Amino acid sequence: xxxxxxxxxxxxxxxxxxxxxxxxKTLADLAAQAAQDALESAGVGAxxxxxxxxxxxxxxxxxxxxxxxxxxxxxVGAGSVPVMAAEGACASGTLAFHQAVAxxxxxxxxxxLVVGAEKMTSAPTAEVTSVLASATDTASGSYRAGxxxxxxxxxxxxxxxxxxxxxxDQLADVSVKNRSHGAHNPYAHFQKPITREEALGARPIAEPxxxxxxxxxxxxxxxxxxxxxxWARAHGAVRPVDILATGLAxxxxxxxxxxxxxxxxxxxxxxxxxxxxxGITPADVDVAEVHDCFTVAEWxxxxxxxxxxxGAAAAATSDGVTHVGGGSCTIxxxxxxxxxxxxxxxxxxAQLVEIVRQMRGESHNQVDGADVGLAHNxxxxxxxxxxxxxxxx
Amino acid sequence: xxxxxxxxxxxxxxSQGPEASPYAVVVAQAxxxxxxxxxADGDLSxxxxxxxxxxxxxxxxAPAQCRPR
Numbered sequence: 018x019x020x021x022x023x024x025x026x027x028x029x030x031x032x033x034x035x036x037x038x039x040x041x042k043t044l045a046d047l048a049a050q051a052a053q054d055a056l057e058s059a060g061v062g063a064x065x066x067x068x069x070x071x072x073x074x075x076x077x078x079x080x081x082x083x084x085x086x087x088x089x090x091x092x093v094g095a096g097s098v099p100v101m102a103a104e105g106a107c108a109s110g111t112l113a114f115h116q117a118v119a120x121x122x123x124x125x126x127x128x129x130l131v132v133g134a135e136k137m138t139s140a141p142t143a144e145v146t147s148v149l150a151s152a153t154d155t156a157s158g159s160y161r162a163g164x165x166x167x168x169x170x171x172x173x174x175x176x177x178x179x180x181x182x183x184x185x186d187q188l189a190d191v192s193v194k195n196r197s198h199g200a201h202n203p204y205a206h207f208q209k210p211i212t213r214e215e216a217l218g219a220r221p222i223a224e225p226x227x228x229x230x231x232x233x234x235x236x237x238x239x240x241x242x243x244x245x246x247x248w249a250r251a252h253g254a255v256r257p258v259d260i261l262a263t264g265l266a267x268x269x270x271x272x273x274x275x276x277x278x279x280x281x282x283x284x285x286x287x288x289x290x291x292x293x294x295x296g297i298t299p300a301d302v303d304v305a306e307v308h309d310c311f312t313v314a315e316w317x318x319x320x321x322x323x324x325x326x327x328g329a330a331a332a333a334t335s336d337g338v339t340h341v342g343g344g345s346c347t348i349x350x351x352x353x354x355x356x357x358x359x360x361x362x363x364x365x366x367a368q369l370v371e372i373v374r375q376m377r378g379e380s381h382n383q384v385d386g387a388d389v390g391l392a393h394n395x396x397x398x399x400x401x402x403x404x405x406x407x408x409x410x
Numbered sequence: 411x412x413x414x415x416x417x418x419x420x421x422x423x424x425s426q427g428p429e430a431s432p433y434a435v436v437v438a439q440a441x442x443x444x445x446x447x448x449x450a451d452g453d454l455s456x457x458x459x460x461x462x463x464x465x466x467x468x469x470x471x472a473p474a475q476c477r478p479r
């Protein structure tokens with residue numbers, strides 16, 4: 018492939034709790050468990066960690082736990098290391114990861130523990146919906162009109178179907194594919210496949226989206242140990258994964274601010290930046306975890322990332338091209354948010370964990386020959402986008 | 411304000427809770443080129459992309475209402 022980027026940081030360990038309903042665990046329990054698992058995976062103790070960055074969105078509002086980064090430091094016994102929390106709605110986990118990479122590549126730290134965590138299921142659905150809906154400009158007309166996130170992505174779906182002449186039933190092909198992938202993932206919230214008929218017969222949520230077009234409310238946490246390449250080499254890190262690039266961008270913070278309803282411009286900007294930094298193109302990506310909070314979001318992601326031409330992602334999905342073993346780039350082998358679950362602050366970190374597994378050949382749904390992986394994490398109405406490119410070392 | 415529907419959705423559950431009647435959120439491109447969001451209640455059978463609409467905003471904090479022109 019001939020990559021020319023100079024790799025300066027690597028992922029040297031990872032951990033993840035099962036996603037789903039964790040009735041007997043607090044937000045801090047979940048975060049600390051993932052953190053401990055990541056340290057164990059890296060083969061290091063907490064004394065090796067120089068900083069802890071945590072991504073969480075609704076830690077206070079839904080998880081009843083503020084101050085999470087410091088609590089994680091205390092739980093894992095990291096002493097007096099610097100801690101920080103990052104918040105970018107559903108992209109919070111990747112924002113924390115990006116900060117860790119930036120700190121390492123700037124020479125500020127050599128080893129940073131990144132944790133993404135969320136505890137959501139203990140709150141009533143209406144409260145969760147309300148808290149999530151506030152990831153927008155709450156002075157906007159769409160928020161005042163009662164636009165929820167299922168509603169926002171339904172607006173995109175309605176427009177996508179209209180613009181490209183796609184049959185609404187094809188939305189089901191995304192959820193059927195991701196649920197079939199998730200059936201292989203023991204950490205997934207839903208591990209049972211669904212049929213197309215079940216998807217199409219489910220109750221409407223926000224037309225044209227039905228129940229299985231929507232990711233679930235979940236609890237969970239994921240963590241990664243990020244280190245400088247020099248540190249990883251000096252300490253004999255086992256199967257480290259290269260961090261080729263991260264790209265972050267911000268964008269419209271309400272539905273009516275979008276110029277197009279079939280593209281999220283922050284994703285395009287962040288992806289362009291990441292590919293440029295990595296010195297590769299979308300054609301080099303073998304596997305991607307994309308932010309399929311709703312089925313239509315997967316189609317739009319694939320096109321914004323340049324993995325498919327505009328209007329082509331729906332047919333590619335229906336034709337099986339994005340399935341494991343179906344084409345040159347597998348999409349959401351973990352099951353994606355639709356199947357794995359969507360504890361929002363943990364989602365970006367969990368996407369990265371899956372890509373690390375793929376690069377190390379350790380995934381429960383391994384893509385043969387996967388050498389370059391991409392994670393695509395979006396917050397709100399595309400107000401934040403975070404793209405990460407990883408590669409087998 | 412007048413405009414044309416860019417997209418719309420009929421929301422079955424949302425901020426009003428699952429027992430509430432479905433309502434629609436509409437985004438329309440106004441004649442001045444800007445996009446506006448508004449709400450439609452009651453009979454929603456007229457909704458379609460491209461339909462000309464009036465958007466009425468009382469300015470009292472309540473959501474703007476969308477009606478067929």
